[in-house]
Amino acid sequence: MLSKNDYLEERITEYVVNQKESFYRLAYSYVKNAEDALDIVQESVCKAISSMDSLKNPDYIKTWFYKIVVNTSLDFIRKQRKSVAVGEEVLSSFDFGAVDNYEDFDLQEALDNLPAKYRTIVILRFFEDLKIDEIAEILNENVNTVKTRLYKSLEILRIKLSDCEEVWNEG
């Protein structure tokens, strides 16, 4: 007979094995190199399994695990101090002028140039199809902050969605 922990462990293992590429991509978006991204995935998985008691409800496994990956990535960047310093300055450089200067807009690098806390929201919302409230939970932000940042990100990335519902769609 399976104990509660065995069941939980099986669920997590199955989830991790199926979703590992998503986690890797997200980790990679923070550190921009394969070696560190692998480190982050390894550490996240290890943390998840060893502290699975913190997963109160198995239905929340998705947000729970993304949260671990995001926190491990941020932690990693802080520790290694070798990430490219991208902060508010870059963002404000987009604010003043850059948006109107079409020649300067490099599509190839636009997403990478976005500060992490904005980029992650775009990734989770549009590439990983998470809901706004799930993203808020993952990033420990309130829903309105996430919405504001997402809106801002779309502006910077020059994404125009004809149907606003697509941005805020929570279902």
Next chain:
Amino acid sequence: MKDKNLDFFKKQYLDTPIPDELDIVVKKALKDGRDYRMKRNKLIKRTSVAAALVVASVGLLTVGINSSPAFASTLGKVPIVRGIVKVLTFKEYTVNEDRFKADIKVPSIQGLENKELENSLNEKYLEENKKLYKQFMADMESMKEGEGYLGVDSGYVVKTDTDRILSIGRYFDNIMASSSTVFKYDTIDKEKGILITLPSLFKDDSYVEIISENIKNQMRERMKADDGFIYWVDVDEDEEFIEPFDKISENQNFYITEEGKLVISFDKYEVGPGYMGIQEFEIPTEVISDILVGNEYIK
């Protein structure tokens, strides 16, 4: 309707190349996570029994001791112990909030004849944990308005407990904030009531070089045997971010196993990338037998 820029970014993102190692790394992590949890479960059981013993037989210090009803039932099976050196959880600090979690267990050694040593170790344990707790509370206060997650987990593992030797390891794990996992060991000669230091085991300081060389060889072998293992040994010079492992420090973390083997321990990041975690190397006794002061402890 989708935007063409958005499509572009999505494709760019999903095209992130996935390295072949990902599969191995994930499998290894799943196993490591399981091992780590089992180690912790074992440790919880151990402390509980120790705590129950003291409560039952001596009846002092009951206030600070965390005993659990879960093993009231196992008590009957515990053999009667007289005047034996024991480690138990003296005090526990816990914080359990959404974004802030702390679980700090302070070990306490009881029953050493050398009370001065016993007190100084226990005081040290209490001090280091108090400091950790204070720091945590301060960090928590400053983060309350902002964002982020803070987690601290500290406790201890009795690595060896023989008639002669007690090796106790305390771990400090900053789960998601700024720091990393740190393990600190103390090894005590219960009979003589002395703290065993690494230099005290050897005739002279040649042990630093001899042990370091042995460890480097073990690192190379492990890396050869398993692609998932990475140590910072024989690092290319152009790897500017990596400080290669050169030699152990004079007072490198160590403990002595039940079989009397010397084990050298490295904290996370000390000799390899983060995912390697804590690293331990057992030093074959024949490698150091010529320089050992005696074979009282190391066999």
